Amino acid sequence: MQHAKKISKRTRVVTGTTLAAAIALGGFGAYSASAADSEPAAQAAAAKPAAAKAGNTFESKHLTVGAATDAAEAVLKAAKKENQKVSVAVVDRNGNTIVELRGDGAGPQSPESAVKKAYTAVSWNAPTSELTKRLESTPNLKDIPGTLFLAGGAPVAADNAPIAGIGVAGAPSGDLDEKFAQAGVAELG
Structure with a gap:
């Protein structure tokens, strides 16, 4: 009987630890997902080229x-x-x-x-x-x-x-x- 209680206690510890890890990872996943959702907007803003001031560029002709x-x-x-x-x-x-x-x-x-x-x-x-x-x-x-x-x-x-x-x-x-x-x-x- 006592042997069953030890297993039961171990099982509870392992189960509890697994559950805590799953909750922590789930929270991290949710955080990552929300960060990923905001990344396209940040990337789009960063990818937009800066406009050069008037007078800072010139055009040139090239052969095809x-x-x-x-x-x-x-x-x-x-x-x-x-x-x-x-x-x-x-x-x-x-x-x-x-x-x-x-x-x-x-x-x-x-x-x-x-x-x-x-x-x-x-x-x-x-x-x-x-x-x-x-x-x-x-x-x-x-x-x-x-x-x-x-x-x-x-x-x-x-x-x-x-x-x-x-x-x-x-x-x-x-x-x-x-x-x-x-x-x-x-x-x-």
């Missing part, structure tokens, strides 16, 4: 991927007419590559050189053949990362502001590279 691709293809077509194997790159105003095409048979160095020429042309809003002349008075210009002061880069402008650069590399001379880059600029007309 389609236009950049058309320009790059015009470059390859012009080079092919003269049996030249080149690569072409079109970068945006910030120097980010929009399109890069390696022509059939173009050398392994040409894609990287084309990107650097395009970047250089848009950075200074000038053909890279003109920029090479500046090295005579300022030779450390060539040390600027990402640039290449060789003929073959041409800027693209809209409303007298640079919006892109076209770089070409792989022809036997920079003059030819730049001639093909100008064919890309002309395509954008």
Whole structure:
């Protein structure tokens, strides 16, 4: 008989503890549920972007991927007419590559050189053949990362502001590279 009372007492303790834990967890769950209900409103408020004050922003023009691709293809077509194997790159105003095409048979160095020429042309809003002349008075210009002061880069402008650069590399001379880059600029007309 006493043995039954011990079990009964243990059972009551275990049952009581389990019940207390369930009540505590239930209360926590209810608290969590009410907190979760208020979270979407708080998240929505936090996710709403802050509006910039008037005068703190500006707009800029950018080439579309389609236009950049058309320009790059015009470059390859012009080079092919003269049996030249080149690569072409079109970068945006910030120097980010929009399109890069390696022509059939173009050398392994040409894609990287084309990107650097395009970047250089848009950075200074000038053909890279003109920029090479500046090295005579300022030779450390060539040390600027990402640039290449060789003929073959041409800027693209809209409303007298640079919006892109076209770089070409792989022809036997920079003059030819730049001639093909100008064919890309002309395509954008």
